[in-house]
Amino acid sequence: MYAERVLSGMRPTGRLHLGHYHGVLKNWVKLQEEYPCLFFVADWHALTTVYDSPEVIADSVWDMLVDWLAAGVDPEKATIFIQSKVPQHAELHLLLSMISPVGWLERVPTYKDQQEKLAHKDLATYGFLGYPLLMSADILLYRADKVPVGEDQVPHIEFTREIARRFNHLFGREPGFEDKAKDAVKKLGGKTGKLFEELRKRFQQEGDAAALEQARLILREAGSVGHVDLERLHGYLEGSGKMILVEPGALLTEAARMPGLDGQKMSKSYGNTIFLREDPDTVTKKIRTMQTDPARVRRTDPGDPDKCPVWQFHVIYSDDDTRSWVQKGCRSAGIGCIECKQPVIDGVLKEQVVMHERAQRYIEDPALMRRIVADGCERASVLAEETMRDVREAMGLSYR
Structure with missing residues (x-):
């Protein structure tokens, strides 16, 4: 199974204020002490709503990154990068768009909500409709199993899980998968293999969530089984095939509601902020x-x-x-x-x-910030390319 990994991003749409610090950044600082973390500037996401004012993004990126470091995000502990500097985000987004039903995108709760809130803007674009899929690509590209979100963002994580499940179902069936998976079960040992099969049957036929967790625990502790066979066993257990994209989990965070100077939520649009x-x-x-x-x-x-x-x-x-x-x-x-x-x-x-x-x-030394980002983009690109190699191969696009 893949290692624990946290991914989170932020749109560069202006100077950060205390609401960003108490709502997001304090949590990032805590998480970087507990898990491998990737934090990225979501500049392509910003374009979904400010495509007509790209200068806002360009002017905000570096200030926002300095704010992150000022808040305590540590480039020695977390990977910091810019979304558009890792082109695999766009590649995975494109490939996922080939299999994503339009109805799924239209049902994302924030789609109509944001259209109403931003009624003064023309949001009849694919970029706006497809931003949940780009968000999914961001997460799935790094096989992140933990995404810190508030309650209102949980539907986005569930959408991402559905996309991963659909991709694995469509492209995770290697030739002879069933026979290879059964051979992998034998490697668990007679008694453990039999228990695994019983748990798999209970989950697939009865939807027994406890059986699924118990079977996953068996796989986590299966030290003698190789990585490829473990992937097969996870797919065999959950009915998807080889697990190419990892279904993420929502890491629910308690975001402090930082009030603005007028008692409303702190927001630049309300003019009630104290900047970081x-x-x-x-x-x-x-x-x-x-x-x-x-x-x-x-x-x-x-x-x-x-x-x-x-x-x-x-x-x-x-x-x-x-x-x-x-x-x-x-x-x-x-x-x-x-x-x-x-x-x-x-x-x-x-x-x-x-x-x-x-x-x-x-x-005093802007070049230092740029070196940190260049290093982070390089590290992120290595992880992203590992995923894309598997995705291209699964979709028949490796042309070896």
Whole structure:
């Protein structure tokens, strides 16, 4: 079976803000300590909605990469690359498009949702319809078994699993597959092989998920069976044939809902952001002028933290003692709004000091950032080409 591997990407559509940090980047920093990770700039994905303003992408790529490193993404621990610099993404996307039913793409939940949200743009393009398939190609190209997503993105992972399953079913049947798979079962040993066959039958005839997991465990522990036979056994177990593309799993992440300065979700389109590497004076000014509980007109009026956007920042940046001080002081009018905002200002500035320090070396030496990306693209290309060799061979395109 293939090794554990995490893949995630981000569109370059402007400067990153604290919402990106608390929603995505903090999680990446954690994951890079636990798994081999690949993080990529999804520049082709950005074109699906800003194809008429490509300069936005070009201007954003390098700033975004510096933001990643400022946030703590480590090129020594994770592979960092740009999607369009690894052309195998486009090749796999094209080949998968040959077998992907249009109805599957039209049923992706975000398709109509995004069309409604971006009604001012002409999104009647194949690029927009096919972006879930490009996303699938991104994942399947690296045989990534873990893709960090929020609940709303789970349908995209399921779509990718269906595409992988369909591809394996269509192209994973090598000549004499059944006989070769049965020979591979014998290599498990008499008792283990018999148990494997029983579990396979329970899964395929009764849909027994527990039997499937038990059989997978047998294969994970089958140290004496070679890689090719293991692939055959996985395909034989799941009814697909040789497993060429790996079905990914959704790695559900708890994305902190980073509020904007007005209490809505932080977003550039709302104009309520604090950028990841904003200068301290601007950060201080933005937080000091944040709106508060509208019912608290005078300093002597009691307030309700639950109705105040500043409280949402305290939830993220303040400790228990400070939050208790805010709750009591606001409700009793014991503290004013300026006093209440100061711990938030201190917390954000403290967080950003480290980011400014990490970013400085890349700002002073842009060539260093480009070397990191060149190295990451090279590493990603090696993995991508391994998959594409198998895909081309399975589809009869290797011409050896």
